[in-house]
Amino acid sequence: MEGVIRVLMSKPGADGHWRGSVTVSSAMRDAGMEVIFGGFQSIEEIVETAIQEDVNVIGVSIHSMAHMAYAKELMDLLDEKGVKDEFIVVFGGVIPEEDVPKLKSLGVMGVYGPGTHTAVIVNDIKEAFAAKAAT
Numbered sequence: 001m002e003g004v005i006r007v008l009m010s011k012p013g014a015d016g017h018w019r020g021s022v023t024v025s026s027a028m029r030d031a032g033m034e035v036i037f038g039g040f041q042s043i044e045e046i047v048e049t050a051i052q053e054d055v056n057v058i059g060v061s062i063h064s065m066a067h068m069a070y071a072k073e074l075m076d077l078l079d080e081k082g083v084k085d086e087f088i089v090v091f092g093g094v095i096p097e098e099d100v101p102k103l104k105s106l107g108v109m110g111v112y113g114p115g116t117h118t119a120v121i122v123n124d125i126k127e128a129f130a131a132k133a134a135t
Contacts, residue, residue: 005129007057010038010046012070020092020114021061027118028125033057043073050087056132057125062093068102075106088128090121 009025011018025035036053038046050058062070071091078084090110091103100111110124 005033005057005125006036006053006055007033007059007125008036008038008046008050008053008055009059009061010041010049011061012041012043012046012074013062013064013066014040017061017063017093020063021059024059024061024092024112024118024121027122028059031122031126033122033125043070043077046074047077047081047083051081051083055087056129057088057090060089060091062091062095065094067091067093067095068099071103071106071108075108078107088125088132090125092116092121 007028009021011021025037029035036049036055038049041049046058060070060074074089075084078087084107089108090112091108092112095111095113103111109128110121112121
């Protein structure tokens, strides 16, 4: 893995909270990442777009409290297609602290709530990308 980090940023379902995903997408773009903004997509569309666009990172923004169901569906579908290890997956939104370890056990690399500084998200993604490239 080398070159520009490519990120797909999407929102499963149709909740109207979009500002966080736009803010984080802008920060990633400003940090030199290439961001594909998927907007509102189903889990199937997110996976297909990630594969088609050959992204390194799948970013999921969610505020509907369905994060566990969406994460399980996403990770299961990536596994079913044999591409689970090809992506760094991050989730953002209003996610209870007690759910963070559960999300990480599913394979989600990072979980970011409101107030997380965008530099933290960018740095975490860069570190995960570098670690993946080193393997």
